[in-house]
Amino acid sequence: MQDLPQLLSQIQQYAGDQPFPATPPELYEPCAYMLELGGKRLRPALLLMACNMYQPTINAALPAAWAVELFHNFTLMHDDIMDAAPLRRGKQTVHTRWNLTTGILSGDVMLIHAYRHLASTTPTSLVPELIQIFNRVAIGVCEGQQMDVNFETRSDVSLEDYIHMIELKTAVLLGGALEMGARCGGASTTDAEHLYQFGRLAGIAFQIQDDLLDTYGDPEKFGKQVGGDILQNKKTFLVLKTMEVAPAADQQALQTWMQTGPETDGVAKIEAVRALFDRNGIPNLVEAAKHDFQQAAFQHLDAVTLPETQKSVLRQLVENLLVREH
Amino acid sequence: MQDLPQLLSQIQQYAGDQPFPATPPELYEPCAYMLELGGKRLRPALLLMACNMYQPTINAALPAAWAVELFHNFTLMHDDIMDAAPLRRGKQTVHTRWNLTTGILSGDVMLIHAYRHLASTTPTSLVPELIQIFNRVAIGVCEGQQMDVNFETRSDVSLEDYIHMIELKTAVLLGGALEMGARCGGASTTDAEHLYQFGRLAGIAFQIQDDLLDTYGDPEKFGKQVGGDILQNKKTFLVLKTMEVAPAADQQALQTWMQTGPETDGVAKIEAVRALFDRNGIPNLVEAAKHDFQQAAFQHLDAVTLPETQKSVLRQLVENLLVREH
Numbered sequence: 001m002q003d004l005p006q007l008l009s010q011i012q013q014y015a016g017d018q019p020f021p022a023t024p025p026e027l028y029e030p031c032a033y034m035l036e037l038g039g040k041r042l043r044p045a046l047l048l049m050a051c052n053m054y055q056p057t058i059n060a061a062l063p064a065a066w067a068v069e070l071f072h073n074f075t076l077m078h079d080d081i082m083d084a085a086p087l088r089r090g091k092q093t094v095h096t097r098w099n100l101t102t103g104i105l106s107g108d109v110m111l112i113h114a115y116r117h118l119a120s121t122t123p124t125s126l127v128p129e130l131i132q133i134f135n136r137v138a139i140g141v142c143e144g145q146q147m148d149v150n151f152e153t154r155s156d157v158s159l160e161d162y163i164h165m166i167e168l169k170t171a172v173l174l175g176g177a178l179e180m181g182a183r184c185g186g187a188s189t190t191d192a193e194h195l196y197q198f199g200r201l202a203g204i205a206f207q208i209q210d211d212l213l214d215t216y217g218d219p220e221k222f223g224k225q226v227g228g229d230i231l232q233n234k235k236t237f238l239v240l241k242t243m244e245v246a247p248a249a250d251q252q253a254l255q256t257w258m259q260t261g262p263e264t265d266g267v268a269k270i271e272a273v274r275a276l277f278d279r280n281g282i283p284n285l286v287e288a289a290k291h292d293f294q295q296a297a298f299q300h301l302d303a304v305t306l307p308e309t310q311k312s313v314l315r316q317l318v319e320n321l322l323v324r325e326h
Numbered sequence: 327m328q329d330l331p332q333l334l335s336q337i338q339q340y341a342g343d344q345p346f347p348a349t350p351p352e353l354y355e356p357c358a359y360m361l362e363l364g365g366k367r368l369r370p371a372l373l374l375m376a377c378n379m380y381q382p383t384i385n386a387a388l389p390a391a392w393a394v395e396l397f398h399n400f401t402l403m404h405d406d407i408m409d410a411a412p413l414r415r416g417k418q419t420v421h422t423r424w425n426l427t428t429g430i431l432s433g434d435v436m437l438i439h440a441y442r443h444l445a446s447t448t449p450t451s452l453v454p455e456l457i458q459i460f461n462r463v464a465i466g467v468c469e470g471q472q473m474d475v476n477f478e479t480r481s482d483v484s485l486e487d488y489i490h491m492i493e494l495k496t497a498v499l500l501g502g503a504l505e506m507g508a509r510c511g512g513a514s515t516t517d518a519e520h521l522y523q524f525g526r527l528a529g530i531a532f533q534i535q536d537d538l539l540d541t542y543g544d545p546e547k548f549g550k551q552v553g554g555d556i557l558q559n560k561k562t563f564l565v566l567k568t569m570e571v572a573p574a575a576d577q578q579a580l581q582t583w584m585q586t587g588p589e590t591d592g593v594a595k596i597e598a599v600r601a602l603f604d605r606n607g608i609p610n611l612v613e614a615a616k617h618d619f620q621q622a623a624f625q626h627l628d629a630v631t632l633p634e635t636q637k638s639v640l641r642q643l644v645e646n647l648l649v650r651e652h
Contacts, residue, residue, distance in 0.1 A: 027472040078434060082427040101408040101475055104430060108404060109468040111434070115441060116461045119454060128445060128453040135442040142435040146353040149427055 001313050007048040007058070008041055011069070014062040020113065030094045030106040031113075034073050037089050042321075043068040043177045049314045050181030050195050053306055061184035063117040064130055068177045070114035071134070075141055077107035082149065121184070130180055137176030144168025151235055159240045163204060171203025178314075194300040201297035202318050208290040209322065211236040215274060216283060227270035233258040237289070238282050246280040294322055327639050333374040333384070334367055337395070340388040346439065356420045356432040357439075360399050363415050368647075369394040369503045375640045376507030376521055379632055387510035389443040390456055394503045396440035397460070401467055403433035408475065447510070456506055463502035470494025477561055485566045489530060497529025504640075520626040527623035528644050534616040535648065537562040541600060542609060553596035559584040563615070564608050572606040620648055 015035075020028040044065035051061035058065075079085075080093040081103045087093060095103030118134055121127050147165040151157045179196035187195070213222055214229040215238060229236050239258070243251055257273050277283065297318075301311060341361075346354040370391035377387035384391075405411075406419040407429045413419060421429030444460055447453050473491040477483045505522035513521070539548055540555040541564060555562050565584070569577055583599050603609065623644075627637060 021469075024469055024472045024476065026476055027469060078430050081430060104404050104407060105468060105472055105475070108434075108437070109465060111437065112461060112464045112468065115457065116465065119457045119461055124454045127457065128450045131441065131445045131453065131457060135438055135445055138438045139435060139442065142431060142438065143347075143350055143353060146350045146431055149431070150350065150352055 001310065002048075002052050002058070003313060004045060004049075004317060007045055007052070010058065010062065011041060011044045011048065011065050015066055015069075018066070018117070026098075026102065027106055027109055030077075030098055030102050031073075031110050033097070034077055034094055034106075034110070035069075037091055039069075039072075041069060043072055043173060045317070046174060046199065046314070047177040047181035047184075049317065050178040050187070051185035052181075053304075053310045053314065054182065054185030054187050058185075060121065060123070060126065061181050063121045064134075064180045064184060065177075067114040067117040067134065068173065068180070070110050070117065071138060071141075072173065074107045074111040074114065075145070077103055077110065079145060082145070126184060129183060133176055133180050133183070137172050140168040140172040141170075144170070144172075157235050157240060159237070159244055162235065162237060162240050166207040167200065167204055170207055171200045174203040174206075175199030188305070191304050191306070194303045198297050198300040198304075198318075201293050201300065202322065205290045205293040205297060205322055208237050208286060208293065211238055212283065212286050212290070215270075215277065227266070227274075230257075230270050230273045231262075231266050233260075237286055238277055241282055241285050241289075242277060242280055245282075245285065246276075250276055250280060290322075327636065328374075328378050328384070329639060330371060330375075330643060333371055333378070336384065336388065337367060337370045337374065337391050341392055341395075344392070344443070352424075352428065353432055353435055356403075356424055356428050357399075357436050359423070360403055360420055360432075360436070361395075363417055365395075365398070367395060369398055369499060371643070372500060372525065372640070373503040373507035373510075375643065376504040376513070377511035378507075379630075379636045379640065380508065380511030380513050384511075386447065386449070386452065387507050389447045390460075390506045390510060391503075393440040393443040393460065394499065394506070396436050396443065397464060397467075398499065400433045400437040400440065401471070403429055403436065405471060408471070452510060455509060459502055459506050459509070463498050466494040466498040467496075470496070470498075483561050483566060485563070485570055488561065488563060488566050492533040493526065493530055496533055497526045500529040500532075501525030514631070517630050517632070520629045524623050524626040524630075524644075527619050527626065528648065531616045531619040531623060531648055534563050534612060534619065537564055538609065538612050538616070541596075541603065553592070553600075556583075556596050556599045557588075557592050559586075563612055564603055567608055567611050567615075568603060568606055571608075571611065572602075576602055576606060616648075 020031050022028070047065040047068055048058045048061055051058045076088065077094050080088060081095045081100065085093050086096045093103070094106060098106075115131070115134075118130055119127055121130060144165055144167070147161070148169055151161070151165065175196040175198070178199040179192045182192040182195045183189075211229065214224070214236065215227060217226050219226045225231075229238075239254065242254055246254070254273065254276055257269060257276075260269065298315075301315060301318075304311060346357050348354070373391040373394055374384045374387055377384045402414065403420050406414060407421045407426065411419050412422050419429070420432060424432075441457070441460075444456055445453055447456055470491055470493070473487070474495055477487070477491065501522040501524070504525040505518045508518040508521045509515075537555065540550070540562070541553060543552050545552045551557075555564075565580065568580055572580070580599065580602055583595060583602075586595065624641075627641060627644075630637060
């Protein structure tokens with residue numbers, strides 16, 4: 001079994017060997033810039049790990065691994081426009097550094113290059129199935145993004161709606177990466193489906209954890225401003241859980257806070273909303289929900305018909321991601 | 327051989343049988359709206375004709391035919407944003423009727439659905455090659471759009487640059503549609519390549535003709551405002567030819583006109599620029615260039631190893647498109 005650094009170095013090498021075309025530079029330099037902004041290459045790593053569970057060499061999975069990374073970066077480039085975000089990881093977003101046209105068109109071509117890599121997979125017999133999995137997931141991601149956009153102006157979002165949105169917007173891509181990798185490695189469709197479900201459910205657990213960390217994370221370890229979701233009046237898992245379980249007075253108080261804008265004292269707002277979450281036991285309820293998804297996820301990993309040694313690298317990675325301190 | 331109406335009715339039926347998902351409606355209604363804006367379904371028609379040259383039934387080509395139409399509409403939706411165009415065919419563009427987010431995201435999902443249709447082609451053995459042709463063409467279209475954007479601010483665009491831009495932006499998709507259709511019908515790669523070149527070269531001829539009609543078309547028959555390109559200071563084939571062949575004084579006069587904005591008397595501007603074209607014999611030179619591409623195109627159709635009766639429907643369609651009155 002190859003470990004994470006070994007897998008990441010292979011994906012890095014593949015990407016270096018298959019650069020974007022040189023021209024037109026106005027189209028491709030923003031693509032390279034976006035990819036250099038970093039990111040952990042989590043999705044290709046998952047894809048290669050799933051392949052490596054079934055095969056010692058992971059060459060067959062490299063094009064698909066890079067395709068999911070390109071797809072992910074395409075979604076970030078377009079989402080940044082929709083969110084009017086000036087910065088990503090402290091650097092200018094593409095549409096800010098260049099312009100709207102570049103943000104749209106470089107994103108478009110990055111998506112098409114993702115398909116180009118996918119279609120270069122050998123053996124060719126893998127291509128139709130990989131494309132089908134990829135399409136299903138990619139359509140889900142767009143639908144999830146649309147739901148997220150809709151939620152901003154909807155006042156009747158339920159916890160169930162929210163879970164479905166994060167499932168589509170972020171979790172299915174993690175599941176799809178594992179499913180594609182497994183099929184590249186020769187896994188049965190049953191095993192591949194278990195790995196898809198593992199990634200999907202773990203992805204929902206990650207997202208719930210992210211919501212929790214945004215409000216309760218250690219400012220030293222959390223990459224973003226703690227309390228950012230509260231300041232932006234985001235309808236997170238914490239908010240929606242509160243609207244489910246809190247007494248009417250607290251629900252009303254939370255709604256009032258969420259109608260305040262940037263003129264409000266941010267420190268006081270974060271403090272007040274956090275106190276409101278605390279007195280309703282929200283952190284524990286959210287932890288419990290995360291735990292349920294996490295447990296359901298690992299049941300699918302357990303069901304994969306391989307000896308435990310073959311699963312350990314993947315299990316370890318996902319466990320580490322799900323026990324971030326807060 | 328099936329005629330154009332027969333082929334169009336089958337593509338219409340296929341599209342009706344394979345609608346977009348119902349939810350989220352905010353994502354898919356704009357896709358349906360865009361497709362209902364019309365268009366002649368030229369690209370799917372070409373694809374089906376190419377298939378039908380080799381096969382009496384065209385079922386294998388229907389998914390690819392609809393995929394190229396979805397792709398074309400995806401490019402229109404995003405190009406309308408980049409051009410800040412409020413109207414298309416007299417109706418509001420998607421980003422105007424809805425908003426920027428919708429224009430981007432509905433376009434994205436339409437592109438992915440194009441791949442979904444492609445990947446559903448049977449026999450499955452066709453899928454990898456169809457996807458490869460499609461990717462090559464789609465990347466070309468994005469690169470062509472970028473070149474078009476670049477040309478707006480470049481002052482050193484040559485006629486050669488321009489032809490390369492229209493080749494990528496519009497002609498390769500016509501060629502690719504024919505190539506894909508031919509392969510669906512079982513054509514040899516040699517025949518498919520000849521059909522690709524036929525479509526590509528005819529596509530360049532169409533675009534040159536379009537430039538000519540924009541300035542010299544019959545206002546009764548031409549769908550858009552005659553002289554629109556002149557008013558928008560577009561670097562068309564006519565302008566670039568003038569910069570190649572006209573005496574320095576006329577080149578200077580044209581450049582001066584092209585630096586005037588919407589405050590200028592439009593009727594006088596169109597009249598003056600047209601007079602300038604006329605006295606340099608530009609219409610005849612442009613006609614000659616169109617004729618050269620057209621002739622080169624039909625040489626490739628002639629080289630296709632089929633009896634003439636099998637080629638007649640396609641030949642007739644393209645001939646009709648290339649003799650529009652002006």
